[in-house]
Amino acid sequence: MSSSMIRCILLISSLMATVHVVVVAASFSIVDVSSSSAVGDPGMKRDGLRVAFEAWNFCNEVGTEAPLMGSPRAADCFDISSGEEGYHLSHKVTEHDNKLGVGDSFKGLDPKALHDPDLYAAEKELYLGNLCQVTKHKNDTTPWQFWMIMLKNGNYDTTSGLCPENGKPAPPFAPGRFPCFGSGCMNQPILVHQPTSITGSDSSPVMVGWFNGTYDDISSSSSASGNISYYEVTWQKKVGVGSWEFKHILRTSKNYPWLMLYLRADATKGFSGGYHYDTRGMLKILPESPNFKVKLRLDIKKGGGSKSQFYLIDMGSCWKNNGEPCDGDTSTDITRYSEMIINPETAAWCAPSALSNCPPYHITPNNTKIYRNDTARFPYGAYHYYCAPGNAQHLEKPYSTCDPYSNPQAQELVQLLPHPIWAEYGYPTKQGDGWEGDARTWELDVGGLSSRLYFYQDPGTKPAKRIWTSLDTGTEIFVSDKDEEAEWTVSDFDVIIT
Ligand SMILES: *[C@@H]1O[C@H](CO)[C@@H](O)[C@H](O)[C@H]1NC(C)=O
Ligand SMILES: *[C@@H]1O[C@H](CO)[C@@H](O)[C@H](O)[C@H]1NC(C)=O
Numbered sequence: 001m002s003s004s005m006i007r008c009i010l011l012i013s014s015l016m017a018t019v020h021v022v023v024v025a026a027s028f029s030i031v032d033v034s035s036s037s038a039v040g041d042p043g044m045k046r047d048g049l050r051v052a053f054e055a056w057n058f059c060n061e062v063g064t065e066a067p068l069m070g071s072p073r074a075a076d077c078f079d080i081s082s083g084e085e086g087y088h089l090s091h092k093v094t095e096h097d098n099k100l101g102v103g104d105s106f107k108g109l110d111p112k113a114l115h116d117p118d119l120y121a122a123e124k125e126l127y128l129g130n131l132c133q134v135t136k137h138k139n140d141t142t143p144w145q146f147w148m149i150m151l152k153n154g155n156y157d158t159t160s161g162l163c164p165e166n167g168k169p170a171p172p173f174a175p176g177r178f179p180c181f182g183s184g185c186m187n188q189p190i191l192v193h194q195p196t197s198i199t200g201s202d203s204s205p206v207m208v209g210w211f212n213g214t215y216d217d218i219s220s221s222s223s224a225s226g227n228i229s230y231y232e233v234t235w236q237k238k239v240g241v242g243s244w245e246f247k248h249i250l251r252t253s254k255n256y257p258w259l260m261l262y263l264r265a266d267a268t269k270g271f272s273g274g275y276h277y278d279t280r281g282m283l284k285i286l287p288e289s290p291n292f293k294v295k296l297r298l299d300i301k302k303g304g305g306s307k308s309q310f311y312l313i314d315m316g317s318c319w320k321n322n323g324e325p326c327d328g329d330t331s332t333d334i335t336r337y338s339e340m341i342i343n344p345e346t347a348a349w350c351a352p353s354a355l356s357n358c359p360p361y362h363i364t365p366n367n368t369k370i371y372r373n374d375t376a377r378f379p380y381g382a383y384h385y386y387c388a389p390g391n392a393q394h395l396e397k398p399y400s401t402c403d404p405y406s407n408p409q410a411q412e413l414v415q416l417l418p419h420p421i422w423a424e425y426g427y428p429t430k431q432g433d434g435w436e437g438d439a440r441t442w443e444l445d446v447g448g449l450s451s452r453l454y455f456y457q458d459p460g461t462k463p464a465k466r467i468w469t470s471l472d473t474g475t476e477i478f479v480s481d482k483d484e485e486a487e488w489t490v491s492d493f494d495v496i497i498t
């Protein structure tokens, strides 16, 4: 057994039954022989779709369910068969399942979760995962569940005391630091689901379905007079041909100026990026730096305005400051994120005059370390913003620490911008690459790049295994003072172990 295999098993074994561990070990032995896909549905080509929906509040929980909507977890999963009357979709998840909310029992529900909206949502995700799980695809028996559509509301009612500070309970504090129109600003959205069905002609059948909704109270008169927030994800595919296309729309409103919408490939078990509960997803093999690539097609019709931090790719993981894998203790687990932002209006906050917004050093593809105080050589323009975990004990001055409230635990962010130094990895090299009207199919050496990014660790500790539990794409419209709209399509998503 290679040491990486042992570490991976340790990472997930705390929550998993022995039988699952054996399956993971088996999937690693496949990797050893040749390159292969880490996702259950390589390139989004499988007709029998598996897609799910989750909505998060500011600290990645539920808080309170929206009236009549149930817990904000849902799924659309089906198998397709053909008969004399044409194609037939057999759905695995009913609308009753999708509407399950606190107080409703279901098979396998832990009684502790029955009346707790946060725990209930986490358990509902597992329940939907069971309904959607694919355990056999050709001769591969590694289970996987679904692509995940993730929606997040950036409002934070600081008087609620709802979000911990760097993973530790924190008292309420005065408003002003975060958007919030008042009590109820952290609400969950309306969710409308059109289950996938077949349209198009008999000779060219097309499968289509969608999720949509809003955060605004559409019954109130103030919403009727102005624009309201909106999200929509429509998936569409010709039977037997090409990839699913996921078309996204995200609109902010006066009351909801900070919204996020992503399509994620999450781990099929363990924790995914920013989520401290057992998760379900698409990554049946967890990719580890440097040996993986991400392939996707991204077509941005509308970028979403100057505040839209559009992530060509966002990767999320978790390890402790001493390099150990996360174990669910939010006081010491740290979410690690790195994002390539492709909005040409997003400027580098890292600069010779603002070293606190830069990582301490940059590492070139030939492994040369360039310190951020080396003004002649450091690629300032390649970094939008670096922030360190709020609970790191040995930070090099000057530094800035990440927002302590917007994750269930402390977080670290390495945000990148298009720059010639990323060319080696197939990343965008200049502002505007891949932006509105420049649809592209990308093959990103995410593994290679992420192996050379700076992430904080306590001095003298063994470097963390950089194992990524979420890979996603989409936008974060970051507190806009006007209503913004973004529109984009994602297809052909794959994660290739090299
Ligand atoms: C499936 O079987 C084929 C033929 O025996 C083999 O080439 C391939 O590697 C197998 N794939 C997996 C995922 O085991
Ligand atoms: C969701 O889409 C349907 C069909 O296009 C539309 O009728 C409905 O108004 C949309 N929902 C919202 C909240 O706009």
Ligand SMILES: *[C@@H]1O[C@H](CO)[C@@H](O)[C@H](O)[C@H]1NC(C)=O
Pocket (backbone or CB within 6 Å): 226, 227, 482, 483, 485
């Ligand atoms: C509503 O949206 C439209 C189109 O995006 C925009 O032109 C208009 O200014 C918005 N209205 C308000 C009140 O913000």
Ligand SMILES: *[C@@H]1O[C@H](CO)[C@@H](O)[C@H](O)[C@H]1NC(C)=O
Pocket (backbone or CB within 6 Å): 364, 366, 368
């Ligand atoms: C490594 O890359 C840096 C920056 O691109 C360059 O200045 C340096 O000469 C290279 N070193 C070697 C040994 O190739």
Ligand SMILES: *[C@@H]1O[C@H](CO)[C@@H](O)[C@H](O)[C@H]1NC(C)=O
Pocket (backbone or CB within 6 Å): 371, 373, 374, 396
């Ligand atoms: C630049 O930073 C490095 C690492 O912090 C430090 O060792 C070095 O002395 C600094 N150089 C200058 C000129 O300040």
